[in-house]
Amino acid sequence: MSAPVRIGVLFGGPSAEHEVSCASALGVARALADAGHRVVAIGVTRTGGFRLVPDAVFAELRAGPGAGRAIDDRLTVTGPLVELRTGSRPGTAVVAAANAPGAVHAELDVVFPVLHGPYGEDGVVQGLLESLGVPYVGCGILASAVGMDKVAMKRALRAEGVPITPHVSFDGPTWRAVDDPEKLVLGLRRPLFVKPARMGSSIGISRVVEGDDLAAAVEEAFRHDTVVLVKQGVTGRELECGVLGGWRPEASAVGEVRVTGGWFDYRQKYLGDADPMTVPAPLPDEVTERIRDLSVRAFAAIGGWGLARVDFLYDEATGDLYVNELNTMPGFTAHSMYPKVWAAAGVSYREVVDRLVALALDRHAERPASVGLGGAR
Template identity: 45%
Template sequence: MSTPLLRLVVLYGGVSAEHDVSCVSAAHVLAAADHDKYTLIPVGVDKNGVWHRNDSVTAALAAGEALPDRLTVEGPEVDPLQVVRSEGELTVVLPLLHGPHGEDGTVQGMLELFKVPYVGCGVLGSALCMDKAMAKEVTARAGIPQCAWLTFRDGVDDARAIVDRAIDELGLPIFVKPANMGSSVGVSRVSSADELDTAINLALRYDDVVVLEEAVTAREIEVGVLGNTAPDTTLPGEVKVGSDFYDYEDKYVTGAAELMIPAPLDGDAIARVRDLAADAFTALRCAGMARVDFFYEEGGRGWLLNEVNTIPGFTPSSMYPKMWENSGIAYPDLIDRLVTLALEVYRRRSSFSTEH
């Protein structure tokens, strides 16, 4: 008898502002996954949080048809528990839900309760990395260098005071970001106090916690991390931005940013940033995968951690799969590695005692 295929449930879409990015990532993951190893189950989450089994994509995969570059969320509504569990079949869930309610530990917590293995960070690591303010606190305690920053919490902190303090302590220009968001959604670069008020209000559309960071003149360097307790890292890649900063338009619309893989760095700088990426991954309790973003202030402070993304983009222009391809792991093999790591975590956690 042949060995049954592993069910790989690919979750995409979601309720966050990064819904469209997720739909692009999912199309390319489904196209690249080895159909001889997996029964692929595409499940889209619409912007109201309703789950849909995309039978049209399943049929296209079975027929060997090409998928569109961006999936839509369609198909019959399904119960999350029923679609992620199947009696007698081994299932792994691959969440490609960027941003809140997908990358922040919420879906991961649900899958833990359902006792289903899933790719990527657990509840704590996902929540920490999604919340830029808390991630900065943890990595600072771990001794990882980063830009100067302040945190503003709506309803708790005085907005006028934080504006004055930010200008005094961080100088201008300042970057303003919602703490729990990705893909540069809601991010502004401001050069005056009036712009700072506007930028904070924009960030508050997406979250009630806002991070204000000093602007640095530095190169933007990214490192891919893959593993659990002993993570591997890629050679770093560099982003040459097409605007004031690496914004949503650069990443997903215009493609104006230039990606250099590997980044032109000397051997000592490469070794240092790879070590720092692994250190950040470990300090934030990450597992499976992450893309760790740095600023490189040549002639100044050197490496400064920017942020850690636990569900990096998997689009054709995304750095994470490109960096691993440059490091010798092709896209389909990267998916296999992620599934293997997910099962490793699941088996380890399943072995823990529940007895008093």
């Protein structure tokens, strides 16, 4: 981008991924500020309220080392209560005092929702931003919802011929009506991965091998969602690829996650001392290109825009690749895979976020005048 813009960075939120979002947001806000943009940090409380982070607080954090572990180096939801409202000019939003809506703290040209999990990554906040008519970074309402819902995602991928692993899904009433949990997973071989349909950062996920309690794993998943997905595990390598772009998206280098204990859990992602990621992944060129091609195809299958991280399972014995899932707002911490795979492709962290802002403006400029409150104004 050439001209600096005023960008509202939304972070926090009521989901179980609140702390991860706070860490991602600091990295994004720093990079945007370093690129010359005016950054307004807006924290979302665990109950859904908005707080405007004081400029002095952000300035102090921005000046920090920026090399801490993911959840140690982060923004915090602090400051006066505010509201987001439609701006006085088309395509803008304003940050207004909650107790005095006429008192405007800042005007925003773009919103960057660095929100992981429910409320922020599932189409909810995207709907709010659409209603305000302000450009925003990342996937729209539908792609966000499909990307967040692993059951809907797999349906979309299967419809477009993208390879996925065998799986089943069921809701609470179906689960409670069955007399034997094994009846719901007939045809699936262990290990099984039991997970909430709409959650991220490995929260609520259990790996079930022979002798493990399937019912306990399902009950844990139901603590986080009303629909549970059970996938057949694949003995293979965990690989990840970034996608960036709009109508003609591009794929990054490919990274690999080296895990212990059978899968990449929350502790290894955010609390471990060792970096489990290898970028670029040591792979034959042919496999790398297949992954990059499938990443773009998977992104198109959900109607993606802006960015996503596509996660793969690679069975070296058979040569099979499976798309495990897409993450439409991947982690942006110093410890996250998405910035690393783009850095390996020659695109810096700052350039990634700058391009995402430009893509948000491009999408907004292309929308028909009859679409949304912003276009109708």
